[in-house]
Amino acid sequence: MSEVSPKATQENGEALKKIAAAEKAVIARRRQALELQREHILAQRTSNTHRRAALAAALEQVEAQLTALD
Numbered sequence: 001m002s003e004v005s006p007k008a009t010q011e012n013g014e015a016l017k018k019i020a021a022a023e024k025a026v027i028a029r030r031r032q033a034l035e036l037q038r039e040h041i042l043a044q045r046t047s048n049t050h051r052r053a054a055l056a057a058a059l060e061q062v063e064a065q066l067t068a069l070d
Helices: 006-043 049-069
Strands: none
Touching: 006 049
16 A cells, blocks of 8 residues: 655645635636626516516526536
């Protein structure tokens, strides 16, 4: 069996922390993009029933994606 040096273990731990931080940043950017989409959808005003239905479906999809991020 080969032994792992403390330095290698520390380097691996630091690399894992960097990866975790990068993943959190990606999730935060994705959440921000989805929240902006939601705001845009909610800002739309229309009397067209088909357009309103499409907006409702889009809003539902965006909210489902936001829920999945939690």
